[in-house]
Amino acid sequence: MAPTAECDVLVIGGGVAGLSVALTAAPRTVCVLDAAARPGGASAWAQGGVAAALGAADDPAQHAADTVVAGNFHNDREAVDRLTAGAPAAVAWLQALGVAFDRGPQGELMLGREAAHGHARIVHARGDSTGAVIMGALARAAAQATHVRLLAGRCAIALAQDAQGRIVGAWSWNGEAIELWRARAVVLATGGYAALYARTTNPATSDGSGAAIALAAGARLRDLEFVQFHPTALAVADCVESLPLLTEALRGAGAMLRDDQGQPFMADVHPRAELAPRDVVARAVAARQLGGHAVYLDARMAVGSAFPERFPTVFQACMRAGIDPRVSLVPVSPAAHYCMGGVRVDAAARTTLDGLFAVGEVAGTGVHGANRLASNSLLEGLVFGRTLGTALSDDLPVAGGAPAPCPRVYRPLDAGTRRALGERLWNGAGLLRDEAGLARVAADLARWLEAWPAAASGRDHLALAQAIVSAMRARPDSLGAHWRTDYPHAA
Template sequence: MSDDVSTRRAGVVVVGAGIGGLATALRLAPMPVTVLSAAFLGEGVASAWAQGGIAAACGDDDHPGLHADDTIAAAGGIADPAIVDVVTRAAPGCIDDLVALGVRFDRDAAGRLRLGREGGHHRHRIVHAAGDATGGEIMRALLAAARAAPSITLVEAAIAEEILVEDGRLQGVIARCGGSAVLFTADAVVLATGGLGGLYRHTSNPVTARGRGVALAARAGAVLADLEFVQFHPTALDIGRDPMPLVTEAVRGEGAVLVDDAGLPIMSGLHPLADLAPRDVVARAVWRKRQAGGRVYLDARAAVGAAFPERFPTVTAACRAAGIDPVAAPIPVAPAAHYHMGGVAVDIDGRSTLPGLWAVGEVAATGLHGANRLASNSLLEALVFANRLADDIKGTPPDAARRAPRPRLTLGMDVDESAAMLRLRHRMDTCVGVERDASGLRLAIDDIGSLRRTAASGTLADAALVAELVATAALRRCETRGGHCRVDHPDAAPAARSRLTLRDIAPAKTKDRVKEVVS
């Protein structure tokens, strides 16, 4: 990278061009917005891969209060009821907004929205598009609108490297654009960078999803929350691919059953909702079968049968590419890191603890999901908070005390598939995965910490920072709650029924070490 840094005045900078980032940029109109996309637009974002739909109480037998009840029930006792109420009430309106934008949702013969059901839901309330390609269809519509919006500047292949803060005031974002450093000065920065599933060897996310937004926020001094809560999807296609193709939960919503090598249902008697139990319950059941030496399959032959290719074209294509016919044979599945409930701590309007910094989507910890996300609440959360934080930014006066910053350069961040990164991903799988214990977490902290200390900067340094923080939070929470399963503490602890923030993770005896991690 050149030592020269050019400067661009950006107004508002949105880091990330997934559903949360694009929806925010559109809502901010007519304010000038610059959207930084690390990849080419529409590529490398988990939003476009989303097979599941959007949960919204649109049915005649449904109500936002029932949706809220299911969200809280799945969340392990630490969801924020006020946030849950706001999001579930706004859900039907979000569907209307997307329809107006041109999103083509699936409908029945009468033209009504076709509503599916997924794990943890007691009603049919999941709105899909193209069967199992909801994220891609929403991204198509949002990208078309963003490209046509005169207030939005889209910058591709722009990798954010630093949120610049001087004297406690946010100044903007330094990004690498085609090998050159650019400082985008801004009155507001919105992180919409997605999750961290790519830190795990087995993931359904793009491998580039390694917590860059969390690292940016941590280095800038923003408070993080709920880092230990990683959701593992129980039905990733087990064919040896990296990342693992997802088999959407909607297949089980249609009646498909998880079975073992002998064809016996594995969820029978484990939960009242059986195969539609919350994801943490199902993922652990699949994990334990595999740990015992067996394999697990999703059998949709009786429930879906010949209609499978029409109902689930994306899953069908992935299966057939691996020589599997889901119409005639069970589908091999395994758990995979899928969604991070934690991230940058934000309030009801998406504000972080760092003035001038907002966060939306998976990078944000809003309190909606608690310890375990309810299926199809993620796209919904991104859309609701995109509206809220955009309106909040519009109502926030520019910081009159902002002054011309002095940029500092960092090294470039490329996709890192080095031996060190593979070692990190393997360690996260084995020690900070579906089931955890103190000895494994300490091993992960020591091993990943050594990687962080030897990494100069860039992708490995940021990935190791985030991975070490997740492991540290998981060690600190000595209980099992939602997606966080401690086999050495198998029960929920009433005294731990609260959220952990970065400050909580740093008790006096480990303060110096954790301070080093986030310095």
């Protein structure tokens, strides 16, 4: 099949990571494919902000130390140092692209503080609309850049491989037909797989597509057992695809968790109460729910009438659900939020397949260890994305041979299977997991895979789910976000 287009660099995914690569890869020609009609993925939904050691008493070494403590010392230290050292320049780059971070009365950058950060170091824009503001600026810059072509509504369904197994492009579905895109370098920037779970804070596009097609092509994945669950998603019954997030900054501002008797409970669980590490808070909420109690966030005193101004995104989400958070308790639930693992990459963002790179949440860099420090993931997309784009602008991989025919037909998971998969993962491979539950999910997945047509694209998501469950079974202990109720003592 003749390629629809040839370019130097093919970026799959137009979130913060993908556009950071694209913008810095000039003068290379870059095509950015995105499955969504309006790219931006989870990046556009980010609320808290971007972590960077910008305060007078702060420095990248302290940011790195906090990152490693949050990651339960399971982090790749070298990656952490690169991430935190690159943070101030990444923020400056965004400012140069026109991002107006919120400022205080003297014109100084306002630095927010989030759980497990030793300093106030979170820059944010328009309150809790940081992701939307950043993506607006990146998308505008990409639209103006003559070396970048943004191609929305194109879902990558397979990587194109030559006879030697080198990645030479990708196959995508444009709603009517399969297209082939050829490139010297292919960059996965498709985001995470939290939306495979029935309860998630992520958009539907965070369904692990990038990891799934990389796995199908033979790439190695890593750390899939480490999935972060956010403790406070808005628990609304009619949210089919994703639950609106109630940012941690609310608890930072003093909002409290209460059970259905109106009692606060976090002080009994952890010395830092509401500001305990995210996974501790999430498990405490889940434990209350398992005991048959609803859990609420109470921001009436802490935020009250300032809600619309300080947390406009959360305020609108609550009001849409018929809850006025200025005067009412807000029902909450944990939800799958962020994936620490992904496609294994080295320090140069190279995967184990020649010609294939990965950045952002799809990448398994080891930088987050067993648990991500809040506001380090937009940063990861920016820092590692810019590093990769700059490297590709200097040096492209050698050209590969002709691609083998497309190994897939477009047949994604139907709504029923996707819902069943989400429920199985939520119940058996979720926040609290044990061998018996994981084994049941694994058996279901094996049955579904056997029945699934070999060439249908949806099987790659089932195979990814199988790899996630296998990783959870292969770590019989509790570490960071990986909490096994049959091995409850953290290693």
